[in-house]
Amino acid sequence: MDVTRSFDLNLLPVLVTVYEHGSVTAAAEHLGMSQSAISTALAKLRLTYGDPLFHRVGHGMQPTARMRGLIEPVREALSRVDGTFTSESVFNASTTARTFTLAMSDLGEMVFMPKILRRIRQLAPRASVRSVAASATQIERGLETGEVDLAVGYFPDLREKSFADKHLFFHHFVCLLRAGHPITASTLSMSQFLSVEHAVVYGAGRTYEIFERYLKSKKIHRRV
Template sequence: MSELDLNLIPYLVALEETRNVSRAGARLGVSQPRVSAALAKLREYFGDPLFVRTSRGMEPTPRALALIPAARDALVQIERGLSSAVDFDPATSTHTFSIALSDVGEIVFLPRLLQEFALRAPNANLRSVSLPHVDVERGLEGGSIDLALGYFPDLGGTNFFQQRLFTHRFICLMRRSHPLAAHPLTLEQFLSCGHAVVRADGRSQEVLEKHLAKARLYRRAVLETPHFMSLPFILSRTDLIATVPHAIGYAYAAEHASIVLVEPPLSLPRFNLRQHWHRKFHNDARTVWLRSLVAELFNDALDEWPK
């Protein structure tokens, strides 16, 4: 390692990401000959061509593919170490915090977070991302996502920390003038009624679907949709009912006079909402501040959603 010029590592990563010497130079702010010279040094040190020209451009060799993850992680750590002060000051920070959320998570977490950001970190920003769990895992590991908030059952193992915040349950929604709205819903009515079923990227709905399947309870999904947002408008004009996380239900009933809440006629599972972060950033001052804020705002004692 004493013979390897660590200044060459950014060239290795840029070449892998761009697959082109000129574009790698533009990304790094250096000339094409300088990138070519750096690649020659890397090839000499590792005894491998690292990148070869093909009909699709420059393709990495197996040796380069094995080196890239460690090189990229090293750059992330160096960048964070150099750009972040040991003591993070939210009052002066202009950082954009990136949080992985489902649409349910946005309703639960974002309003209160934005209120507190306005008071404690007025120059900082929030970015909400909704991604498949594999991309969330990569984002947390690479540092492009600071936290994952909500129900993420796949974020386990020794590389991730998690903290339980509070527990949510399910509730039924229907229009106020629905024929079944006047009396408690029975199981027979629940199963015979037409349902609007959400198949969203968020994992909480899986808890409901797996429970019903295990109990061998089958309802007719007249509508399947990937979106929660359209439910109030659909339910208000049909005789369909929907079963959703209760934060969604209470938010919609508060905003839409035509929608009412109905208790499910069977015992449904509950699910814990947690915050997740990668072990690499466990001691990062900026992430520590964000985690502390989330834990302060969202917990059993302050759960604003009616039980």
């Protein structure tokens, strides 16, 4: 039987207070509870620990040997629980072994990943990095839930959301032609662009989506 699943942590302050005051009456006054509520709590604790915990001696309560052995671990447990409400965990890059998840476009991986990895090796040698390709919707959900730590790329759909963002640089798209292609000019006219066949590499969350969206908005159709 797993006692921790059904154990009421609210009973522990009663245990400590009765121990420290040596009296049900004094413990009840200190905690603002009735004496009957203290007695009920002690009954549950005795059942859980399988020990009387306290013996009545005169007008006070004398702890058993088991209770004397429990008091410090119980105090420590209560202190740790209290600490979760009063302190913040401190991140230490030099000791962390967590995996950082980055949502990156293909361009982001080429430009930033080598620099990010070098920097992480210096500051967080035990950490690891995972790069994922995802749609804007998946990235948004990942950032909100913490499954994604950072998104690097062009994600205009996220700019209207409550995420911090920063421009890193601007870049342009270019067309690649095979060696010996009849079009030799350094620039393409629209008619030339539409007259040739196009090869497109598809992949969720990649930069080609930006260009495809632009063409669709302008009602420009190519031969792919």
